[in-house]
Amino acid sequence: MNYSILWADDEIDLLTPYIIFLENKGYQVTAVNSGADALDLVNKQKFDVLFLDENMPGMTGLEVLIAIKQIRPNLPVIMITKSEEEELMEDAIGSKIADYLIKPLNPNQLLLSVKRIFDKKRLEDEKTNLSYQQEFRELSMRYQDDLNASEWAEIYKKLTYWELEIDQTENKSMSDVLISQKSEANVHFSKFIENSYESWLQKPNSDTPILSHLMMRKYVFPRLQDKSPLFFILVDNLRYDQWKTLEVFIQDYFQVEDEKTYFSILPTTTAYARNAIFAGMMPMEIQKNYPDKWVFDLGDSEDEEGYNQHEEFYLNEQLKRLKIDGKASYHKIIHQYQGKQLVDNFNKLLTNQLNVVVYNFVDMLSHARTDMAMIKELAPDESAYRSLTASWFQHSPLFDFLKRIAEKKGRVIITTDHGMIRVQNPIKIIGDRSTNTNLRYKQGKNLNWDASNKMMVCRKPEQLFLPKPNVSTSYVFSKEDYMFAYPNNYNQYVNHYRNTFQHGGISLEECIIPVTYLTGK
Template identity: 50%
Template sequence: MPLARILWVDDEIESLHSQILFLETKGYEVKALTNGFDAIDFVKENPIDVVLVDETMPGITGLETLAKIKEVNQQTPVVLITKNETENLMDDAIGSQITDYLIKPVNPNQVLLSLKKIIDNKRLVAEKTTTAYQQQFRNLFMALNSNPDYNEWMDIYKKLVYWELEMEKSDSPEMREVLQTQKQEANTEFFKFVSKHYAGWVHPKSSESPIMSHSLFQFKVLPHVEKGVPTFFILLDNLRIDQWKAIQPIFGESFRILEEDSFYSILPTATQYSRNAIFSGLMPIDIEKQFPQQWKNDDEEGGKNLYEEEFFRAQLKRLRKDNLKFSYTKVLNYQAGQDLVANVHNLLNNDLNIIVYNFVDMLSHARTEMEVLKELASDEISYRSITASWFEHSPLHAALKKIADKKINLILATDHGSVRVKTPYKVIGDKQTTTNLRYKHGRNLNYEAKEVLAFRDPKEAGLPVPTVNSSFIFARGDGFLCYPNNYNYYVNYYRNTFQHGGVSLEEMIIPVIRMTTKGA
């Protein structure tokens, strides 16, 4: 069985006899033809792995041959061999989707290298990825066991995300499993870390606390808002760091990335808490004190995120920035997205434009409810893929492309991430206990202490006290909280769904990215 089948097309094929022999000794099967017409007919009838084609041939040129071969099979890699590399020729060749090009005279090793790059690329990358991770495994293990602080935890999580994305190139299920185990260990240690330090972050006695939801605008957004250059702050709901990495290349087409950073979502890592904290610049307990009419607890009727613009206006006033001219746009459905596309140029007159976009959160919830989406986003890889596909074709991307030729600043952030839940934890509570899967509050909650982070006094966590004697609990790692009644049904229904509200790297360490337009 040959390594690959090669078609080599050149009107001076006799002079290449030694090169063809060299490739055959390396295990390739080579078919030699002298003109483009025969090559096109041959490709129609025979499976070919790579075509090597000379650019200057009588009758039909290499580029014309290339175009016809692509019509027969779009996926066939074609290497153009040319005497010159004039700019026009290269533009035409790249436009015609060549895979590689070689300049005459070519030597056998050049051809071999090109073939290896095309045919063996996936296998070589997979092997190198696996080897590189094996070398890094010990470093990550040592970092986990060296009592990391909150900055080091952000670094550890980014490295784990990096290797998770790299492992997509590997076909080694064993190494993927090793990485998943290391990620679980990291989440176990992270849970202990958050349990020990979270109350201190909420009530800091020194400056040693990370940037969290309620301090995001003060430290990561407003310092970059400048008069005369509109800043767009986009909050893409429920976006994990790995999902940002999936859409980063699409942003990179129009924008220059100045800073890739992360911050910590407050607990619960749920929209009504974390997003209200972002826009108000306050912890939920203080939002409730300052806006008693607007704040709603989980069990109260009414929308929980209806007053973000009002909260933000008050934050600007408190920070003495209320001279900023800002707009606030929330996109909850496709029509609102189309309105954003139509209206985006009008926003260039403001100092700051806030756009809250809800797609990823809707995807997460719809995936839980709809069987077809469970198939489409069955794991982290497909969840990233569907996020990238959505963003590329979304009204948000269309709106940003419309203003990408203007001098603007762009800050992308989120309110919380999500985690794929796998481990059920039993919780018993009275009728007033909330139904959330990753956190609950209520009176007389019964649970295994090691499975949750518990605050018997919600004020310790910067949270309102919904009813007298209410306590809050947050699930650890990939756990989800189930009641004993109908236990098996709920376990099977919710296992492997993406949820948020609890304590995990995926939910709490989230992206904030600063960009500018490429012309700026």
């Protein structure tokens, strides 16, 4: 491509060798000797970059820069100056220049600066695609190994890294390859969970990952020994890739001290996984110890939050059981005004040893995406869904809350209860009226299904520490990107829910959960 450069310098005649050098490299250079002439030309024709001398008679370089940004805000400007004054550099950078060069100039220095603007994206894309291709075979071969939980977590992190990197490339040429590789990974991971999950619960050993019911005991309560208050923020339904997207904004205010993962229990839903987190118990133990508090996910209810009305009670009971003293607070944020109230009352929280905040927005967003045509249009795939989550976060009271914590050099743990996966393929299932409505797992008395190789069957719930409302209750969990659908109105049902984000089953995205410890900068 033949890029055009406008160069404004009051000593432009002395720069002829540099202009010839750039022209020999294929660039078209237009030279002027004043800021006024540069402004006049920018108004009349299109340029791809502007070289701007800072110290010119009449309008200074900074004055020209401000005027040009008002006319062509996206025109890259490379400021050239003899001065190394820090204040001048800060003014230029604050005016959003693309680069800053100091005389005497070097031809290769100029060329590098131009390439950084014109070819940066192409070179980065080529490097990303090449690097992923080199790692593709290694990752695929690893699936064939006998991996443990921590090794699967590392594979998922690598796949997420490449997903985010490829998502930044212009034509996303490797995207389909990555999607296929993630799908293959989920096939092997689902088999791994099916073969390992019961033994993790019945005969835990050194390879057993931290599960939901042990997460606070392992990652939260040991941090309470520090004198400063600890903020534990659980953003529900937040996948690892979404966390890495939010981390970009958070790292300006916090230092990431420790990032780990844990595994969500099955089913990977709010009712089971989050209750287990706050109670420090598996669901069967919660139901046994607090029968008046446990609510089964049954029938035609779509209100997941109705199953999590007692989290504060469970949290306080766990603190008592573990003999952890100190003031603790619990806040559940469902509506925007509740988040703003929390920010307004921030100083009151500083007297507590532990402040727990549950943010429900991401879960509501995923359900809204299922039922609202507009949200479906806004988030047709993982990339758009991450973008939607990031947009919410940037303008949310949660971000304001985190900024307040950072101002106090506070400590934060951010995590979630489970992830979610975009479902594609249906499994026919038949159940009675008491069968729960979740698309990724079912519990019931008389369940019948097809495609049993795409699901994990549990006929004895007590072996997975799951409660059962009836003696003959079974649980089934869909694997990979499958969802359960009833034969009645089958095609309509499948078309409505295909390509929506769901949770409750077995996949890398649902099971492997980030938990990150941050300290304010």
